[in-house]
Amino acid sequence: MKSGAGYVVLLESTDAGGHELGLAVTQMGLRPLFLLDTELYRADLAMCLQSFEYLPADTRDVAGMVSLLAADGRRVVGVGTLVDSRIPFAVKLAAALGVPGPDPACGPLSDKRQVAQWCPEVSPRSAAAAPGPQPVADTLAEWQREFGSAAVMVKPRVGCAGVGVRLLTEDQQKQQFVADTPDLQNWLVQEHFPGSLFSMEGWVDSAGVHYVGWTSRRKIGNTETEFRFEGFDTLPVALTKQAQEAVAHLIEQASMRRGWFHIEFLVDEARRALRLIDANVGRTGGAMLPHAMAMALGVTTSDLYQHALEMQLWGKSSVSLPDTPPLTRIHKCVCFGSPRAATLREVRLPGTPLQHGPLRVVRILGAGDEVSEIGQDDWSWIGFVAGPEDEVDRYTAQIEIHTTDAVLPAAN
Known part of the structure; x- marks a missing residue:
């Protein structure tokens, strides 16, 4: 790293890439500075991030981050993030600091309604409510015209990690959803496309x-x-x-x-x-x-x-990635959780916490953490295993989820 190298500010860390993200910035000849909601990080991921400089911050408060960085005094040369929910804030923070950041075009593309309008030929049939309150009967009549009695998916127009996504199969479910949702203009309704x-x-x-x-x-x-x-x-x-x-x-x-x-x-x-x-x-x-x-x-x-x-x-990189070859061996990532809601005592791995042969293993929850039953959304994750498919499957089958009242197999 060059003497006096500037800092790339990183808004939060991906769930499994804290160490590699920090290393990536140092490979550029720059210094990583994470801005973190420290309450979000547990277990192996928290340990990885301890290797790098960070500041506790509300990474949804752009003005607050500007003030924090001004008081800190480090020379910032870029603002990045690989966390989807933080990209809009990285765009605004970079603009406020006058340094490179994510492409502002990422903003409109986060709106699922806009995406459907730009690509109607390959998008599910969609409907979205106009701003302002509408009678329940009018909304349901519009859905009936668009979808008939078929099942529909409802999802936040801007959202991630499966939060809020629901499949509505019955008329009563649709009526209840419309009646209970005051901000329908922020939701998208689409045909259910099995696939x-x-x-x-x-x-x-x-x-x-x-x-x-x-x-x-x-x-x-x-x-x-x-x-x-x-x-x-x-x-x-x-x-x-x-x-x-x-x-x-x-x-x-x-x-x-x-x-x-x-x-x-x-x-x-x-x-x-x-x-x-x-x-x-x-x-x-x-x-x-x-x-x-x-x-x-x-x-x-x-x-x-x-x-x-x-x-x-x-928009350019010193790293040259090869063309994807025909794959003779499949590599994958498994995201494991608990078969039921629980308080964790230990997530017991069959090998060392961070490395086991050709595998990469990271736990993001640990002792004392609450976890929801897998299936709720992506906040139900406990950890990840990545590597060659056959070895990932063998390894994951041996993971034990020790809770306050039982020993459970990893659910994935």
């Missing part, structure tokens, strides 16, 4: 859109439990081409010019059909998907994070 969940990974720079490949995703309820990086060999060529054309169109509509993306699709292979359901842009995927991708590409996770951060800030 398997995939995301297209890649990035945008001055040369255009670059695709890294497909990740298949598995859920229990609203909790993501598996990210399986499969490259380009997993789906028919025609569906992959359709998805890439949709991504390119979306990126162009938003005038996005730099940064990573992992854009979600539901895919029905039998019908040769897909639907774009969420545009996660400005960052890599969450959990330990970056670790699995890095393993598949034959690079270090800190190199992949460095590429993502440099693309986010400057």
Whole structure:
């Protein structure tokens, strides 16, 4: 690191990448400075972050962060984040400080209604309420015209981690939801499209859109439990081409010019059909998907994070990522939790906490922490395991969740 090197401010840490994010910035010849809500970090992740400089902060308060950094006096040369909920705040903080930050186009792309309007041909049929109160009967009549009696998905227009997403199958459920939701204009209603969940990974720079490949995703309820990086060999060529054309169109509509993306699709292979359901842009995927991708590409996770951060800030990177080869061995990340709500005493791993052979293992909850039953949302995670698929499965099967009243298997 150069003497007098400036600081890249990082708003929060990803759930599993604290060490690699900090290392990525040092590899740039700069210094990482995390701004953290310290109450959010536990277990192995908290230990990883102790290796780097950080300041406790409310990372949703831009004015507060400006004042904090001014009083601190460090020379800030960029503001980044790979946490989806903090990207809008990183954009505003970077602008306030006059330094590089995420592409402002990430803001409009976080609105699921806007995404559906930009890509109607590949989006589920959608409806959204106008601002202001509306009679319940009028809203239900509109839903009836649009969807008939079919099941619908309701979700916050801006949201992440599966929070608030619900499937409504009965008329009574729909009526109850409308009656109990005062801010309907902040929600999106879409047709229920049965299909398997995939995301297209890649990035945008001055040369255009670059695709890294497909990740298949598995859920229990609203909790993501598996990210399986499969490259380009997993789906028919025609569906992959359709998805890439949709991504390119979306990126162009938003005038996005730099940064990573992992854009979600539901895919029905039998019908040769897909639907774009969420545009996660400005960052890599969450959990330990970056670790699995890095393993598949034959690079270090800190190199992949460095590429993502440099693309986010400057639209170019000193890290050259290889083209995704045909994958002879699948790498994946498993996100494990508890089969029921509990208070944790210990999360017992079959190996060392942070490293076990070719695997990367991180616990984000530990003794004394409360955990919800897996399936509620992505806050039901206890930890992650990433590596070659067969070894991840063997390892995860041996994890024990010790609670205040039982020993439970890891749920994933």
